[in-house]
Amino acid sequence: MSDSNPRAHWPAELQREFEEGRNSGCVGSVLVSETDRVRVWHLLIPPGKRCGFHRHVLTYFWTAHNPGKARGYFEDGRIVDVEHYKGETKHLAFGAGEYMVHAVENIGATDLLFTTVEFLDSANKPLPIPDSVRLKVPQGADIRMAS
Template identity: 35%
Template sequence: MSDETAVPTYDVDEFQDELKAAKDNLAVGNVVWFENESVRVWGSTIEPGTRVPFHNHTIDYFWVCVRASSAFQRFEDGTGRYIEPTVGQVSFQRYGPGENLIHDLENVGDSPLEIVTVELLDGGQRPHTHAH
């Protein structure tokens, strides 16, 4: 299960209602721990055999794995992949105008999976200075 390049499929019909709602589901974690004008910090603990529903990433973000377990990620096009995040692993995702990612995350391991996700609300941009 450690092959992150595998592309197993799943039955999209099984998740049809959830997929229809996913574009508007911007909850990229279970609970917001902190938010200001620059960042929103989400905590997610996914127990074995449970999953985070399909949701939509539209904002640059990174996640950090703080408790590891095996997981399966489904994408809206019917593909999926097994992932094996490790404690301390970080992944950064950037989105241009109109870009997004819809996926779910299921814990298929034997222990809880815990992830901290940080959305960069200001796009990580420094204020522009304008010549007068």
């Protein structure tokens, strides 16, 4: 490892995960809705688990559905521990060419559950999303909008 690597103090496995996920646009566990304006994600992280590294390029906000403790790993090598509270909401915006790469680990005793809403009319183009992360609507489910 070069001394210029800001993540050199991370375990080798975590560094490998960073390299594999740093261009991923999967900012949640499942993409539950997508229109021409927004992408809506759910993110569930059980205790002791981590969501993979991913890249935020779109203006977005997230909301925590329950309290919990998380550890964030950031591209610049920072490791930040936070305590989330139910209803906590954070808004982030990225200008043209700006982004953030990170992963989140659940270091608490309860599930972490978030909803993230990305705005597709942001300064950057949305990253591609594989079909494997899109919500699978059960066959025969009524998906009509209520009026």
